[in-house]
Amino acid sequence: MNEQLITSKIQQINSENLRQELLFFLDYLLTKQFSGEKVVKRIPKFGCAKKTFKMAGDFDEPLDDFKDYMP
Helix, strand or coil: CCHHHHHHHHHCCCCHHHHHHHHHHHHHHHHHHHHCCCCCCCCCCCCCCCCCCCCCCCCCCCCHHHHHHCC
16 A cells, blocks of 8 residues: 555544544554464354353243234
8 A cells, every 4th residue: 555645644634633543543453463363263162151041931921012012
């Protein structure tokens, strides 16, 4: 990519807040580039959420909010 294009676009930013945000983003990109760590996507195993939540006893019952729409 052309460095002159990048520089001209940076010079078009008038807001100090936006320039500060751009610096934060550039720092983020640099750390991402030089970290060298690959992100490992964890695949959840079947049943790993077992017994972490409990369904209500009336889960399958019709909701009161929809009484007007039911026959």
